[in-house]
Amino acid sequence: MTSERFDPPEASRPPASHQDEARFPAVPEQNFHVRRITLIALLVAAIVLPCVYVAAMAFSDLRARMADATNVTLRTVRVAEEHALKVFDMNETLDSRIVDLTQGLDDTGIRAQEGEIHEKLRTMGGGYPQVAAVSIFGREGDLLATSRFYPAPELSIADRDDFTGIRDGKGLEHVSKVMTGHVVGEQVFNTGVERLAADGSFAGVVSVALRPSYFDAFYRELLGGSDTTPMIMSLVRTDGAILAHYPRRPREPQAMAPHSPLAEALAQGRRAGVVRMHSDIDDDNEILAFRRIGAYPVYALCGYRTSAIWAAWYRHLSVLILSMFTPSIVLWCVIWLSLRRLSAEEEAWERWQAEASMRRSIESAYRQSRKMEALGNLVGSVAHDFNNLLMIVSANVQIARRRGAPGLDRELSAMERALKGGQSLTRQLLGVARKQPLRNETLALERWLPACRELLRASLGAKISLVMDIGVDIWPMRVDVAELELALINIAVNARDAMPNGGRFTVRAANINFRRQDGFPLTGDFVQLSLEDTGGGMPPEVLARAFEPLFTTKPKGMGTGLGLPQVFAFCERSGGLAAIDSAIGAGTSVRLYLPRATAAPEAEPPVETGVEESGAPQGLRILLVEDNDEVAAGTEALLQMMGHQVTCVFNADIALCLFDDAHARQARTGEPLPFDLVLSDIHMPGTMNGIDLAEAVQAFDTRLPVILVTGYAEELDRARHVNVRVLSKPFDIALLEELLQAIQRELAQTGADPAAAAHPAD
Incomplete structure (x- = not known):
């Protein structure tokens, strides 16, 4: 390997003599370090202190906004409660007057005086904008008289929940759900009381139909008359049915969510309070205050959308950041320029060190690359030679078997078991080196997996129970059966070591389809094979390295670090994926995603029942x-x-x-x-x-x-x-x-x- 000459510039070249040192005195490295630490500390302080101040102010502002929103909802819901209480008290008074009006009259008597009663009902209910109609219904739910029409049309409310509820003594139905009224033909909800006969029996119902739009208009005025208000108002029954709501939304539900914090509070009978929840009506998170309307089964609600709070908080935060960090940026630039000047003073020394470090890094990377290449070749060569040794032993064991070896069955069986262990180790080594051949075939899991029960039991040991949940109509898979069996054994052995005091090992199989829009790295049809244990689980740092070759947490001599890498390599080369979920105290779940086979499993060849030929086939x-x-x-x-x-x-x-x-x-x-x-x-x-x-x-x-x-x-x-x-x-x-x-x-x-x-x- 040739090396190029590197000549640093004069300013960076190391001094060659004491004379050079005198001319170019070296700045001690320690001074550079101390000065740099000082400047960095100032820079950190200039960054951290404004950030801490902004964070504290932002947190305080957010809490104040949340508290203000809560107070506003509490004040507003009290106003809504007082308004609704007056309306319902007036309705109760009106119902009592009508009951007194019909005292001693049965259905026939009311029909006989319908004209006079109609005028009185119209006079009673006509002066209230919230009242849509005042009606009297008989024992069987027939309309006897109403303030809207004379004569009263023929209709019956016998099948309506409010009528049957009042008749059966259900207090909730004294205030009905919102419906299209039979009499008025518009959206109303009814407040009713029962009429009693002279003998105290049920004689019918007196009903006052209230307009939800009246409450909506009041809530609109209460909230400032704007449709963009961040607040909402509602009137609901104790079962969550919505009687009135502002502002209205298209296709809003008719009842509150049954398992929301508000529903739980109403079910507990709380008369007032504040909850935070996600509203299905407004599709937003809200601070919701509620108060019960007297003794009526009705609550007034006032909510404040947290999205509006966050939006206002963001606007205030942006102003705070701009005003705080503008002068800070100037200070940062000054400190940064000082650091640049300090770096320029030691540039020569740094460049020389960088060159030396670069050379060392290149040489180290080259050695590491050669080492990994040699390791891969070594693993492949060792596995190949080991295969030949296994072939020699296997052939000679078969020869001994065929020649007959009385008294050596136990020893030959031990050698055959050792051969299987050697074959397993070879497959693991070749799997790590990515040189293990796959013999893929179509496999029906529901027929193959039960046959592996005894093999898994032997791998798990006597203390661990085995549970199999194969599922229904599992798709066939295209896999190497031997590699799949080895993967199951590796996972079972790991599960056994994770449960030294016993536990449960569960094998599940299910069909699963991954779509591209789901963001999963695989797409298409797969069979999910889940293997779950109830052991102690793995910490995050161990879980992150679980599939690394030669990584193991087992004591020396207890593990090779090739088990889970074999599982990962097998799934990856089969066109699938392996994944692990684990947490301390929650056990471990290894999931194998193996591709669905396009063809059905081959049927077992039928046993030939024909008469064998008299002569055996000639040797080849x-x-x-x-x-x-x-x-x-x-x-x-x-x-x-x-x-x-x-x-x-x-x-x-x-x-x-x-x-x-x-x-x-x-x-x-x-x-x-x-x-x-x-x-x-x-x-x-x-x-x-x-x-x-x-x-x-x-x-x-x-x-x-x-x-x-x-x-x-x-x-x-x-x-x-x-x-x-x-x-x-x-x-x-x-x-x-x-x-x-x-x-x-x-x-x-x-x-x-x-x-x-x-x-x-x-």
Whole structure:
């Protein structure tokens, strides 16, 4: 690595001798520091003190405005209460006079004197602007007489809430809800009392219809006669039904919200008070004062919109800020210029230090980059070599199983369990290095998840209960089943460690759709798989790093820091997302969002019930291409035990030479190719890898089947674009045996040799 020469200017070049030091005396660094701290302290004080003063004044002003608004509402609601009380007292007096007027008269008697009663009712109610009509109704709700019409029209209020309520003794219905009156044909609410017969039984109702517009007009005048007033006035029943309201809004509700602070206060029977709430009528936050109207089931309300308070406060704050900070800005500029001059005095020293620091930073960043690159390559190389070791052990265990090893079943089972653990660790390492191949398939979760119950129970331990809530009609998913199983195990193990004294682990599944307008990073249909525990939870600083590779809070030897990173990498490469919610004392919830499959899950192939052929399929002639001697030896021995003929070569170059010779011999003599199948590793020394070999074999215009084996995701993706079968390391020997048997059956069914069919003899 070459380095450029850096020559600082004369003013910044370090002194070369005592003579230079005498000519250019260096300013001690400590003086720069003290002076800078002093100026910065002055600047901070010049900023903080005005800000504190403005904040204190603004807070005090806001509290004063809130208090003033509360006082205004309390004074105004008292006026509204007194006004409404006079109106309702007058109505009560009017009702009593009408009851006295009809004393001793039944329905027939009232109808007989309807003309005289009509004139008296018209005289009684006609002088009050709030009264729309005064009416008398009979025992069955029929209209007997009214101040508006003579003769009274035929109508009945038998099904109206106020009539049935008064008849049944419900005090609330002595003041009805706002309705379109049967008699007056306009918006009114009624105040009524019952009429009693001579024997004390219910004889009917005397009703006075009041106009809400009268109260609206009074409230408008009370609030200054402007539609832009920040205050509101209302008259409501104890159940929240609105009788009158100002100012009116289009499509406003007919009742207050049932679960608002006001509704709770009215339900508690409070006669007066102040609440703060969001009003559904005005769609704004309000300071709301309320007072009950005497003994009537009615309240007067006065509210002040907090948005108007905030708007006025903002205007006052802007004036305060402008007047306070204008001189402060001048002071800040003076201090800032002093800091600039101080910086100029030490510019030479700073530039020299900056150059040295820059060089150190570049070298450090380069070393860090090389280290991370080497770490990724190291993880991939270790995983590849570890895969080969697992393949050797797995092949030899299968050989021992097939040859029969009496008395060694326990030991072989332990080795197989260790192999599964090694395969899991390899997948984790490759997941961190982003080299773990995915074998995606369509999965029906409602059929697959219950089968994992025992696996999850084993991972959780005996102290933790397992609950599964799969949901209904869960969509199929497109995932790697082995990676999904490993992710569930990793999360279950973390949950077990978070609940050492026992707890509950819940698995939930549900369908979810993310839309672009919702602002979620994913869009489309997904299956949400939630895994929740009741452990102690994670603090925010741990939660922020939960998905970091190699980060763990477990004691040494208890965790690798690869579990949750594997979960995140699996979901991300599957086209989904993983998320964690956790809080101290609230447990942890890990949610996996996995994409919905476009195709339905493949049905299980039916069991063939036909009569098997008397002769077993003939063994295959297999060309094994493997550079690792021990892997090749174990695989060759196992294939031979399966009844196949095996030719083993070291790399793809040698294998291609064999094919060239066989192809040339076939062209001369018509002799078929000597192989039925090619089983090759992908990552090998030489000029060609396994994929190159497969493409070269297919170039011979032969239908010879090829099976490739790899442990790298990038190689697996490329191999899938070639017409070959692919196995990812470490693979299950039983899977290979099943694949070979399928190829044997295909050859037996066709009755043809694919190698011989490629080029028939001339």
